[in-house]
Amino acid sequence: MPTHTFVLNGKQVTADVEDDVRLLWVLRDVLGVTGPKYGCGINVCKACTSHINGKAFNPCSVRVADVEPTDEITTIEGLADTVEGDLHPMQEAWLEQDVAQCGYCQPGQIMAAVAKVKQVKAQGREITDADLDTIRNVCRCGTYVRIREAIKAGAARM
């Protein structure tokens, strides 16, 4: 069985899996990191949204063989470790706005939000409603109004 190595939430990890297994299943089933959720498996719902080298991506659409040993994957489990304090400011905003309903989509929503705010800040801008419209993560509970408020509140502290 081929061996695949990459950096997961700040630690080097190795998985013995076939090359064409998608990263989402390596994270969840082999490495036991279940924050990235399995919704569609085909890069549509965005429930699995995590970060690769600081950018949002969907691990259900990436073969494990396409991840390099130096690639840094961050899931919701490792998000708080990227900042000072116990929680990431976006997670704090989420709690304050009481965003989650069933919660299933929420790890992906938060990871998408953080990546989008970072992208916008790198352009020297504040986040706008047009930016929020580009986040395509599906929430079957319909928490979109609270998500948008939380992203704006979290962005103000990032």
Ligand code: FES
């Ligand atoms: S499970 Fe990855 S996008 Fe739906």
Ligand code: FES
């Ligand atoms: S909170 Fe239930 S799917 Fe979004």
